[in-house]
Amino acid sequence: MPVCLTSSRDDVPYLQSQSMRNNLVFTEVPEDNTSGSEAAEATERKLRQHLQDAFKIAREMAESIWFERVHRSPGAPVTGKIRNIVAKFTFFKDREMVRKSWKQLFPPDVIQKRRVLVPKMKEARRQGKRAYLAYDTLYVDGTAVRADYIKNGTIEQVSLLKQSQDQQGKSNVADNLDTPVSNAGGQAKGALVEECRYVYLDLGSNKGVQVRKLFEPALYPGATIIPYFDKIFGNVDNRRKYACAFGFEANPRHFSRLKYIENAYRRKGFRVTFYNNAVSNEQDKNVTIYSETNFDIDWGAGILDAAIVDKINMTRYEVPTVDIVKFINKEIQPLNPKAVLVKMDIEGSEYTVLPHMLENNVLCKNVLTSMVVEMHEWAKEQMKSELDLNILRQRMSTQNCAPTEIVPVDDESYNNDVEVDPGA
Incomplete structure (x- = not known):
């Protein structure tokens, strides 16, 4: 039977993408790497517990999920460092249930802010800086940056007080919970102090x-x-x-x-x-x-x-x-x-x-x-x-x-x- 090598090569990316479509990557799941690589069974057990704790998935449902493979990535374990978990779900519907559970943890405005912050996080990491996302805030070398403070693609450095004012201090003068203090004019500062x-x-x-x-x-x-x-x-x-x-x-x-x-x-x-x-x-x-x-x-x-x-x-x-x-x-x-x-x-x-x-x-x-x-x-x-x-x-x-x-x-x-x- 003739074999079409070109067709087979073109199919490789498709097959890889189909294989990976059932994968999800999980971060910050505790890892025991003090005595070598963590056993796959231990990794899977921790992942199921993580689905209950962080994703608020019922225990019975978390225990019923079928995985083809659960492993740590990338590379070999490093003492004191937590590697990601890559989970390949047997059934795509289980994967989607978990993915949607994660998305439901964040309000729409937070999801939008994270979309703005992710490119900045990647850019900071390429520059060798320590960068990570926590909810709606990006931390770059210990400095907190929110999506509100990225203007024209540039991060505007502001104090924690200004961030907390803009996040929480809604001006009584404006009488509008959607109006941040920074946009409420000269009366905003007095309103915040009163609050x-x-x-x-x-x-x-x-x-x-x-x-x-x-x-x-x-x-x-x-x-x-x-x-x-x-x-x-x-x-x-x-x-x-x-x-x-x-x-x-x-x-x-x-x-x-x-x-x-x-x-x-x-x-x-x-x-x-x-x-x-x-x-x-x-x-x-x-x-x-x-x-x-x-x-x-x-x-x-x-x-x-x-x-x-x-x-x-x-x-x-x-x-x-x-x-x-x-x-x-x-x-x-x-x-x-x-x-x-x-x-x-x-x-x-x-x-x-x-x-x-x-x-x-x-x-x-x-x-x-x-x-x-x-x-x-x-x-x-x-x-x-x-x-x-x-x-x-x-x-x-x-x-x-x-x-x-x-x-x-x-x-x-x-x-x-x-x-x-x-x-x-």
């Missing part, structure tokens, strides 16, 4: 439960932080009108959820902004964050691995830092808020951050009204620190200012949150 009469600074947001308690306390009966919200900021109606919440979470795996809460709350008129940065005494330094593989117990992610239960399978992320003193001085103080409450639960980093705050005179009542601090005793030895709350109070009393009030509460209630959707 941010109170500030809640959530350092170590985890899954965002504490911010939800601030704006929806009725969902969390018995939560011990709520009486302090009432005392410092006033009742919930007052908070919804005049409070601004800024949250920092180092663990990237929580960020899709946090941005979902942020966008749901903005649609309700609540001023909330989350940042994927590690709270630190240094600015724009990449640090390694250690995280549990099991999402349900992932409470202790931070710069130390001491609190991680499953150290063999723990995940490592590279995350940019934020100098919290600079953030407070440049982003919070210009708002001239009447009261600022800080919650600090940063898994051992408090032993470097608190002395830094003391040295820079921000632990003063006229800067930070009150603060909730969790001191992680297990981190003291590794951080080479003797600091505790008594020593902290003593050092604060020697400042040339009235010290920030240390609020005696440790509210760990509702860690897994309630069933009510933030957008409901």
Whole structure:
């Protein structure tokens, strides 16, 4: 039988494309590469769990998906680095179900912003820069860039405050939730300051439960932080009108959820902004964050691995830092808020951050009204620190200012949150 080599060669790209059409690539799925390449069975098991955690696919459905092959790519494993997972689905309908589930996690405006940002991310990577997307924000060498700040193909560098204003500060003067402050004329700044009469600074947001308690306390009966919200900021109606919440979470795996809460709350008129940065005494330094593989117990992610239960399978992320003193001085103080409450639960980093705050005179009542601090005793030895709350109070009393009030509460209630959707 004659063979048409030309036809066969022309068919190769078609056959390859048909073979690849059932593939999807997944990023940031925890990888165990400490002792060689991860077993294919372990990779597939982690992928199925990822579909449940990140894509909100029911367990029964995730377990019923058929894969022809699931493997890590590219190349050989590198300790401390997470390779992508390439999954070849047996049935195209399963592939489409997963793909559409991912798309449904993002509102249309976020999808549009990501389309604008992806070419810029690729361009930055070609230039040898560290670039990645987190929800609707591009990070280039630790600097956050949103699609709003790309003008004529050029990235416009702006402060976090301006970004948060444009993202969340809707001018009361304009009386239009679709009008960003930057377009509201000379009255916008005054309107924003009026809106941010109170500030809640959530350092170590985890899954965002504490911010939800601030704006929806009725969902969390018995939560011990709520009486302090009432005392410092006033009742919930007052908070919804005049409070601004800024949250920092180092663990990237929580960020899709946090941005979902942020966008749901903005649609309700609540001023909330989350940042994927590690709270630190240094600015724009990449640090390694250690995280549990099991999402349900992932409470202790931070710069130390001491609190991680499953150290063999723990995940490592590279995350940019934020100098919290600079953030407070440049982003919070210009708002001239009447009261600022800080919650600090940063898994051992408090032993470097608190002395830094003391040295820079921000632990003063006229800067930070009150603060909730969790001191992680297990981190003291590794951080080479003797600091505790008594020593902290003593050092604060020697400042040339009235010290920030240390609020005696440790509210760990509702860690897994309630069933009510933030957008409901």
